[in-house]
Amino acid sequence: MRLRLWLLLGASLTGSVQALTVDGIALSQQCPASFELRERVCRLTTPYQAYRSVTDAGVGGLKSGLPKFRDGFSPEQIDLGRLLFFDPVLSSTGKLACANCHRPASAFADVRSRSLGVGGQEVSRNAPSLWNVGFLQRFFWDGRAHSLEEQVRGPLYGALEMGTTPAKLVATLNGIPAYRRLFADAFPAGPANISSEQVYSALAAFESSLVSLNSRYDLYAHGVANALSAPELEGLNVFRSFVARCAECHTPPLFTNQQVAVIGMPEPPGRTFDPGAGATPGNSALRGGFRIPSLRNVALTAPYGHAGQFATLRDTVAFYTGGRGHAVPRGETLHLHWHIWEPKLSSRELDRLVDFLQTLSDESFRPATPTAVPSGLPPAT
Amino acid sequence: MDKKQLQRFAVIAMVAIVAAGASHIYTRHTMVTAPSAPAESTSMALAGARGAAGAVPGYLVDPGRAAGQILVVKPEDSVQDAVARAQPGDTIQIMPGVYHQTVYIDKDDIALVGVIHGSDWPTFDGEGKRNDAVLYSGNGVRVENLKIVNYKGNAIMGQAGNNFVIRHNRIANSGVYGIFPEFAQNGLIEYNELTGIEDAAIYVGMCDNIEVAHNEVHGNVAGIEIENSRHAIVENNTAYDNAGGILAFITPGLPIKTTFDVVIRNNFVVANNHKNFGAPGSIVSGVPSGTGIIVMAADDVIIENNFIRDNKNAGIIVADHKSFANITPDPEADPNPDRVSVLWNLFDNNGSDPIKEVRALMVAGLTREGPDLVAVGGGSGSCVAAAGTLKALNIGGWGACKRTSSADIATYLLDKPAAPRALTTADRGKLIYSSVCAGCHAYNVRMVGPPTQIIQALYLGNAQGIADYIANPVKKRADFPPMPPQSHLNADLRLAVAQYLLTVAPPKPVPARP
Incomplete structure (x- = not known):
């Protein structure tokens, strides 16, 4: 009105x-x-x-x-x-x-x-x-x-x-x-x-100003040994192991190393292949490459992937153990990142990874939504 | 001189000998036997472990640090439980026997030291299903005298732990890297034996100030790799029967983009002709079998006084990123190897069966002899000493070296331990206040909890009162939610933050604009 x-x-x-x-x-x-x-x-x-x-x-x-x-x-x-x-x-x-x-x-x-x-x-x-x-x-x-x-x-x-x-x-x-x-x-x-x-x-x-560095993971990092549960610690150890290699690209403390990586995620059904960073002139070797996202608050940001192709964290982590290049469309030749390999993670390890990722949630400094904005329009919520 | 001084003198003397480039066989013999002397009883074993601890150089361990407790672990025990009980400075002594475990150390100054009784070692067996034997992030971590077999990922992996010592371990068939410190400053890797590793047996990744010495690496895809790291010395090692012996790389796509000041000297680099069994897609799977030393894109590398023999592809390859087929260029990394100095080395029988790319260079160079040294791709400022004494290919742009040796570089380890990563700074109270308390308390504005100004009035001069309250808060105000306990902060930190809270000043009013 x-x-x-x-x-x-x-x-x-x-x-x-x-x-x-x-x-x-x-x-x-x-x-x-x-x-x-x-x-x-x-x-x-x-x-x-x-x-x-x-x-x-x-x-x-x-x-x-x-x-x-x-x-x-x-x-x-x-x-x-x-x-x-x-x-x-x-x-x-x-x-x-x-x-x-x-x-x-x-x-x-x-x-x-x-x-x-x-x-x-x-x-x-x-x-x-x-x-x-x-x-x-x-x-x-x-x-x-x-x-x-x-x-x-x-x-x-x-x-x-x-x-x-x-x-x-x-x-x-x-x-x-x-x-x-x-x-x-x-x-x-x-x-x-x-x-x-x-x-x-x-x-x-x-x-x-949107800073989120007060998760239970952060407490553990600062030396509070009981901040994480046993399954979460097991997940941390899978995360940083060189089998799963999550931490090699999603590197603490920000949980991204800020590089562009070609990992060969599938496109959602019906969507054409997204060349990502490879669309930039002179960058063709990065075809299919995307900026490695931070995993902070990742449990709160479903769906996942550059096109939101995964509904849950469990589906997302399972992608990485599906085999190197398993989702690359036929006819595409991508220079897949060397960390994409065959880690053969067990179902239990995937569950523990999800447990660990949930410890990265922290919204304690979420700013207030304004009750009114200068235009007089109803502010978004 | 008491015993401790003697030991320190011995270490200094050895460093001096090594620096002079002499008799690494002698130093190897003395160091290997010291920690592994047969122990006839537990008490002797304890003494052995203490002796080994005393031999850690002062630049890796703060000499003023109090000696800790020794926690003894037997095969039926959980090593992790001992880590949980251990305080900084403690030594966890691992008795002979088989351990099917993964150990992680996220605290500082912990030593994991195996006790070797005759031929009985403490053996960590991953049974092909566990990921890693030892993971650590703490500073001042030491791992020694362990046998590690059959892990999937790494035998020993460190993330960001400074001042580490990894030595005298025997590692076989344990995944992608055997010993893998990453993101660390100041560390020593010595007297280890590694075999059957499907990438680099010893992999120094994104580190500074590292010494890799007196190790024996064989039957791996790569023996020793210095990657995206600065100030590293690789000396007195024996690398044989790997696909590639010793590598100094800038690998593109990593967040730290440089490798420079690497010294590779006094190593045996022999018959590295193993089939490359690297995982498909891995960078190292592109290493041509039969290569002694590879410098890829790294700068200021000195290769001196090595015995480089029987490597069928080439003795030394110096290459840029473009020359490696499986490398995706990184616009933020310099792809060219610059200022590589190949000083006096002993070459023999390299290049007997080179790969086709090297053969093409031989054809272009009108020679039938495979190379001791071959340069491919870009780069500038490199040099070779006594070029006439080696079979070199494609080094037309290289000059004669002005430097005659690396003797002036005794070590790249720091002269005192790298600064601890710890919340010990004077402003830790402020850091915790700002990052934890300020989510609910502002100075003079109602947020989730009451304003800081009101708390200050209530606890004037009584920081301890605040520190006690926040450890175990009780609901005090009907119009505010209860405060969550902050008992995860230790007593020191609680007091520091309480003291800071009492000093928080009101925000300065901004003068009105005219």
């Missing part, structure tokens, strides 16, 4: 409608949990900062340092990003927010195998979880973007996703006085009008 009213009233009256709904919105001046305010910006603080890693690459074992992290945003920028994230006004139709596909209740992933965009069409890949994206060096399943700001443009402007354009996005936001006020608060040195770069920056600020 409110949406319809807003559309009918038109631009001249928008301000007064906004005033009814969003006048009270102010940006938080406090950093989210796990961050400390230093010199007006939020800096990550985690026990993992007590640890080093070889060449500071952020890969290793239990007590190993994390990869390079993207922080240094102000509390206001992070909070503005939160409002934008939940605000459907960012899409061409005013009906689809970031949070519709990266659902907070599903660990910022989608319960659908492939999300639905503004026109109701299905996109080609599964929406990944956003937890811990501040640690990533490459984005999208094919790894084609190298910063959160670069990544944000993909869904915003993708015709099948949020379907807007830079000009429309900026015009819409500048037409909402509450956003003009909040952007000025978050970017005090910025230009008079809201710029698209500020939008990317605020969304990046919010996304990088």
Whole structure:
């Protein structure tokens, strides 16, 4: 109802409608949990900062340092990003927010195998979880973007996703006085009008605040020996053994080594082969390659695979013991990663792996869903 | 000089001898017999284990560390139970007999030391169904005097444990890698014998500051591999009857992208003509059988004073990524081997039956003799000493070496142990507050629990009171949910976080904009 009213009233009256709904919105001046305010910006603080890693690459074992992290945003920028994230006004139709596909209740992933965009069409890949994206060096399943700001443009402007354009996005936001006020608060040195770069920056600020490093696994890593049960420890040992080799690519502490790997997962029925990173010119050797995802909160982000082709964790781990290349379509010649082999895991070992993966869940710092957003539209939930 | 000083002197003297490039046979003899001397009684066995512990160099174990307890394990016991009981500094002494077990060590400064009684060894037998004999992530882990057979994955695998010592183990038919430290700094692998491993018997992966010495590797796909690692010395080893003897690789697609400063010296690299039985698709399955030493894409490698003999494909191959058929290039890794120095080595009868790619180079080079040294693909700055004394192929771009020996590089081990990975820093209270407490408590805002400001007022000057409460909280406020117990934090950490909580200051107000 409110949406319809807003559309009918038109631009001249928008301000007064906004005033009814969003006048009270102010940006938080406090950093989210796990961050400390230093010199007006939020800096990550985690026990993992007590640890080093070889060449500071952020890969290793239990007590190993994390990869390079993207922080240094102000509390206001992070909070503005939160409002934008939940605000459907960012899409061409005013009906689809970031949070519709990266659902907070599903660990910022989608319960659908492939999300639905503004026109109701299905996109080609599964929406990944956003937890811990501040640690990533490459984005999208094919790894084609190298910063959160670069990544944000993909869904915003993708015709099948949020379907807007830079000009429309900026015009819409500048037409909402509450956003003009909040952007000025978050970017005090910025230009008079809201710029698209500020939008990317605020969304990046919010996304990088999604830190999940307080799982039971983390307690075990920090030295709490009874944090994991006997079956979970058995699963950890399968996970890090060189038989299953999970940890070689899903390397602690982030549970990804951030490389692109060709592993030959099947496509969902009826879908054509996805070349992944191999579609990038000069990259043909990586045909069928995808960015190795972090496994943090993996138990909460079903379905799995680049196209959401596996419904359960059990089905997903079973893929790896199905035989090297067993799902590669006939006629495709892929350079499969050397770690894809014939581990011959037992059914019991697969069950224990699933037990262990469930210890990586932690949503203790999940940010609040706003009750209202500056556009006055109903925020996504 | 007391006994301990004598032992330390002996170690220093041996390092000096090794550095001088002399008589590795002598050092091998003394070191092998020391820990394996027949023990006539349990008390003698105990003394033997202590003796071995005393011989660990000071740069791997903090010399000031208090001697721990000795926990004795017999074949009917669970070694894992002993690990669970062990405190840092303790030695778990494993008596002779057969153990069908997997042991994992996720704590620091634990030694697993076998007791060898005559020809009776403690033997870990995976029976072809267990994955690994020993997994560890702790720092300062030592594994010695074990026989390990029939595991599927690895005999001994470390992930991120620094300052490790793995020595005097006999490993057979135990999976993909025999000894495999990964993501570690500062470690010693010596006096082990490994055979029947389907990838590299000793595989140093993504490590720094490693010494691999006095090992005997035979009947494996690869004998010793230094991969995506820096500052490693491979010396005084014997590598024979593998498909490839000693490898220094940059393998693409790994998160750490470099290999440099590797010294391969004083090794016997003999008749590595075994059939390559590597798993299909593995990188090592691309190693041509009959190759003594392979440098792939690694930089600043010194190959000196090795006895390289009877390797039917080639004595030494120096290659880039493109030259390996089964390698997918990595845009973030330099594919070329640069600044490889082949100094004086003793070559004999290499290249008697080379692979077709090498034969093609022989045709191009107008020679019928298989190579002692062949370079394929790109790379720059490499050199060879006394090129006229070896059969070399395709080294037109190589110069004469300015360096005459590696004697100036005595060791790449650190002169003190790598920093422990531990929550001992002064700001650990803050780190725990921010990462645990802050999920429910903000300074002056109601979140899940009451604001920090209110807790500060209640416990003014009483950090211990907070530390005690959080170990076993009781529900105090009708309008807040009960707090989950934080008893998983030990007393020290609870106090540290309580002390920090009392110092948390209000967020500074941001001045209003004009």
